[in-house]
Amino acid sequence: MDCLIGENGMVQESDISQLPYLQAVLKETFRLHPAAPFLVPRKAEADMEVLGFMVPKDTQVLVNVWTIGRDPRVWENPTRFEPERFLGKETDVKGRDYELTPFGGGRRICPGLPLAVVTVLLMLASLLYFFDWKLPNGVASEDLDMDETFAIISSQLTSYGSRMEEERIPFGSKTEENPRMSTVETTDRSRLAN
Numbered sequence: 001m002d003c004l005i006g007e008n009g010m011v012q013e014s015d016i017s018q019l020p021y022l023q024a025v026l027k028e029t030f031r032l033h034p035a036a037p038f039l040v041p042r043k044a045e046a047d048m049e050v051l052g053f054m055v056p057k058d059t060q061v062l063v064n065v066w067t068i069g070r071d072p073r074v075w076e077n078p079t080r081f082e083p084e085r086f087l088g089k090e091t092d093v094k095g096r097d098y099e100l101t102p103f104g105g106g107r108r109i110c111p112g113l114p115l116a117v118v119t120v121l122l123m124l125a126s127l128l129y130f131f132d133w134k135l136p137n138g139v140a141s142e143d144l145d146m147d148e149t150f151a152i153i154s155s156q157l158t159s160y161g162s163r164m165e166e167e168r169i170p171f172g173s174k175t176e177e178n179p180r181m182s183t184v185e186t187t188d189r190s191r192l193a194n
Helices: 020-032 113-130 161-165
Strands: 048-050 053-055
Touching (some): 020 113
Antiparallel strands (some): 048 053
């Protein structure tokens, strides 16, 4: 990214087309984690048969994009995060490729799709460009628990925002190690819970 954007530049929308791996990361994220598990409900306009099932007229129909994104008949290693599966392929999230439809498709595609995709790509590219990311001392990436679980959070047990205030480096401040911008490290939350 440094070669593409330069040392003191800003990430522009025109830069995104030259970052195919970043685009693949976004597609893989939308495949595994769509904004909602189901598309907006539709109503069958006539009696029809879908995959051997009879769907009577006026039945509410839901498309389960979460399941489509994890279907082993469509995706190899469907539960693994592998952005490389999208490199060199024309698959997109614009509703033309029905194995990847996190925003719907056809006439009823989400009207916010272009804004959502560009915003997320610019945000992610800016975070990657302006900060050097690293794990805390002694932690290897293999040690991270990346298992997904369902949870509902009703409230925070501890307010740690005020404690983090003193450790925060203002956005855009320069450091000796990185004259471009500040370095971000993962906060040790176990220390904050005390």
